[in-house]
Amino acid sequence: MQKISMVDLKSQYEKIKPEVDKAISDVINSTSFINGPAVKEFQSALEKYLGVKHVITCANGTDALQISMMALGLKHGDEVIAPSFTFIATAEVIALLGLTPVLVDVDPGTFNISPEAILRAITPRTKAIVPVHLFGQTADMDAIMEIAREHNLFVIEDACQSIGSDYLNSENVWKKSGTIGHIGCTSFFPSKNLGCYGDGGAIFTNDDQLALKIRSVANHGMTVRYYHDDIGVNSRLDSIQAAVLNVKLKHLDEYAHARQQVAAAYDNAFKDQPELTIPARFKRSTHVFHQYTLLVKGIDRNKLPEFLATKDIPAMIYYPVPIHMQKAYIDPRYQPGDFPVTEQLCHSVVSLPMHTEMDAEQIKHITSSVLEYLGITRK
Numbered sequence: 001m002q003k004i005s006m007v008d009l010k011s012q013y014e015k016i017k018p019e020v021d022k023a024i025s026d027v028i029n030s031t032s033f034i035n036g037p038a039v040k041e042f043q044s045a046l047e048k049y050l051g052v053k054h055v056i057t058c059a060n061g062t063d064a065l066q067i068s069m070m071a072l073g074l075k076h077g078d079e080v081i082a083p084s085f086t087f088i089a090t091a092e093v094i095a096l097l098g099l100t101p102v103l104v105d106v107d108p109g110t111f112n113i114s115p116e117a118i119l120r121a122i123t124p125r126t127k128a129i130v131p132v133h134l135f136g137q138t139a140d141m142d143a144i145m146e147i148a149r150e151h152n153l154f155v156i157e158d159a160c161q162s163i164g165s166d167y168l169n170s171e172n173v174w175k176k177s178g179t180i181g182h183i184g185c186t187s188f189f190p191s192k193n194l195g196c197y198g199d200g201g202a203i204f205t206n207d208d209q210l211a212l213k214i215r216s217v218a219n220h221g222m223t224v225r226y227y228h229d230d231i232g233v234n235s236r237l238d239s240i241q242a243a244v245l246n247v248k249l250k251h252l253d254e255y256a257h258a259r260q261q262v263a264a265a266y267d268n269a270f271k272d273q274p275e276l277t278i279p280a281r282f283k284r285s286t287h288v289f290h291q292y293t294l295l296v297k298g299i300d301r302n303k304l305p306e307f308l309a310t311k312d313i314p315a316m317i318y319y320p321v322p323i324h325m326q327k328a329y330i331d332p333r334y335q336p337g338d339f340p341v342t343e344q345l346c347h348s349v350v351s352l353p354m355h356t357e358m359d360a361e362q363i364k365h366i367t368s369s370v371l372e373y374l375g376i377t378r379k
């Protein structure tokens, strides 16, 4: 059996190697390393795939979030609502821009931001909501957009883990994750569902004015060369990464399908185990399984990855510490116990290997090892 990894980028590359190698060497031969044709081609291809008017590429997903908040003109003291259970980047950029992160709890089933909790957190200073489509499933965007309309707030979707996920809105129209709010952000970090071979990110919007502003902010606040209308940043997707993404975008749906097959096999193996809860599916969203995350109860969560390691199976805890309990984010506004769902999740989640190249033998080894651990701990 081939060695199991959380994400197997090597086997995936081997299948598309001729195409990727050619795309990369074409860029090198053209020496159009920055803003070359590959970047424009990728932006258009992604616009088409997502059904969105504007895709603006940038250097990474964290920049995508930061540029979005800058383009919206959010100012010092403005409050931005974000989930307490997420990767740190979401809250980090809010804090970095001198905005006030207002954390709210998540839904215990889908792990996504709770619309009721958002409503309770709104104050006259609230300017934006950043739902994170965690682990590959779109949050309850109808409820979130409704709240945003009522309270005149911007919605920036953090779709770094959910690219390709489909969301069925209240008008029964399927929308791509990240194209429902005012702005959507994604990351092309290599292990993401659409990963390049370095760093990359993108911002999506249907708003023409906002698109111009985003382009300007991402490019030193400049629309006409050497005339700076905004204070911006320098954040670009380079042409080599765009060339890789042009190849991989064509496979994105097939990659999502491969992940869903692994998830189905995991579900099947674990659904009747009293100590395990398989990932809940939100009825309005497809799940593209950036991660497959189990909840464990009645057993020592931390010993499960240790046991799996003895069988050469990696497993990860996403995420071990809620944002409000992270050292850099300790804030007198928040105490341990304030976000009970998040805190419970941090104690009970475990993510299993999930990627596009898993074979039946590997899946069998993983599921039988998890079941073996349950058997041992029950004795």
Ligand SMILES: *Cc1c(COP(=O)(O)O)cnc(C)c1O
Pocket: 059, 060, 061, 062, 063, 086, 087, 089, 090, 132, 158, 160, 161, 186, 187, 188, 189, 199, 200, 201
């Ligand atoms: C990966 C990720 C980011 C940041 O993306 P980078 O490209 O690593 O900067 C932001 N938010 C979430 C939820 C992520 O998973």
